[in-house]
Amino acid sequence: MSDRAGDTATEAFIAHRNLLFTVAYEMLGSAADAEDALQETWLRWADVDHDTVRDQRAYLVRITTRQALSRLRTLRRRKESYVGPWLPEPLLTAPDVAEDAELADSVSMAMLLVMETLTPTERAVFVLREVFELEYDEIAEAVDKNLAAVRQIAHRARAHVAARRPRGMVSPAENRGALEAFQRAIETGDLQRLLDILAPDVVLLGDGGGVVRAALEPVVGADTVAHVLGRIAPAASLHPAQVNGHPALILRLDGEIDTVMAVRFDDGLITGLYAVRNPEKLSHMARETALRR
Known part of the structure; x- marks a missing residue:
């Protein structure tokens, strides 16, 4: 050539x-x-x-x-x-x-x-x-x-x-407001505030890939999901981000990314939480966030 x-x-x-x-x-x-x-x-x-x-x-x-x-x-x-x-x-x-x-x-x-x-x-x-x-x-x-x-x-x-796609779309401004409320509820450990923002049939999926701890089955229901989320606050610092075009929280332990939790909102309530913990899947995100700091 x-x-x-x-x-x-x-x-x-x-x-x-x-x-x-x-x-x-x-x-x-x-x-x-x-x-x-x-x-x-x-x-x-x-x-x-x-x-x-x-x-x-x-x-x-x-x-x-x-x-x-x-x-x-x-x-x-x-x-x-x-x-x-x-x-x-x-x-x-x-x-x-x-x-x-x-x-x-x-x-x-x-x-x-x-x-x-x-x-x-x-x-x-x-x-x-x-x-x-x-x-x-x-x-x-x-x-x-x-x-x-x-x-x-x-x-x-x-x-x-x-037949399977997500339901209605929410505006970016609504998403930002809902994410802020979600973050505050986790950081303060306010169980009732969490229950107020979680849909009754909310589903939490955790991906640890067998490398780090994560639920091996979907966690379903507002009460169960709220109790799981309630254990996050004491250990991790939470940082809002745009992940896959939607609001998310990046959870850091000792400055390192531990979990990326993407959030799905429908009609003002959280219906889906996608918590990626597999370190192999977080390496690209770690490089990207380091470059944008």
């Missing part, structure tokens, strides 16, 4: 990198695996004869999708032996992501868990069509299927997600 061709390839990759990362992350639910998929994408992109590429964005999305699909199939086998609930790797997101309701919804913990119930190909088609609005012919090339099959897969995936 000539220097000029190399510069052009690098510029194109950098220009589309955020898009490619989001595609890979939404397919994989892991920032580390998404980064690996992008590294493979770059290696393949660098070897391409760029004079033959008509649409750089579409070509890069196609490479990334294929890399993510390959990794997704491996990850699914790994998850079969995972200890306790599996949660996506938390991703620190900028405030402007929360303002984009559709993007925030697509990267939320709740939605990523819904997408876990799709097959790898269904997930790829859903992400490319519903989130990034690619044309069916572009998606067909990316997943190596014919156009009719892709349309059918898209319809099936859309119906599957619609």
Whole structure:
């Protein structure tokens, strides 16, 4: 590759990198695996004869999708032996992501868990069509299927997600206010205040991956969840953050991230709590928060 061709390839990759990362992350639910998929994408992109590429964005999305699909199939086998609930790797997101309701919804913990119930190909088609609005012919090339099959897969995936997707959206301002109230209730150990903000059927999922302590089954019900949360205050410092496009609390012990707890609100009440404790899933978050300090 000539220097000029190399510069052009690098510029194109950098220009589309955020898009490619989001595609890979939404397919994989892991920032580390998404980064690996992008590294493979770059290696393949660098070897391409760029004079033959008509649409750089579409070509890069196609490479990334294929890399993510390959990794997704491996990850699914790994998850079969995972200890306790599996949660996506938390991703620190900028405030402007929360303002984009559709993007925030697509990267939320709740939605990523819904997408876990799709097959790898269904997930790829859903992400490319519903989130990034690619044309069916572009998606067909990316997943190596014919156009009719892709349309059918898209319809099936859309119906599957619609039946399971989170309920109504809450504005960023409402989310911030509710998160502040939630944080105060935990910090003060005010059990009644916690019960006031938790939905009766709230579900707490904890992901320790068998490495650190976490409930091996979902914790269900306001009373039970409130008592679990009540044990947090004495030990940890709580810091509000935007994680996966939604409000979250980062719990630190001795300055180190111990838990990232994403929060799902519906109609002003907390209906879902997603507590990621597996250290392998917190390393990317630790680097990101260190860079933003």
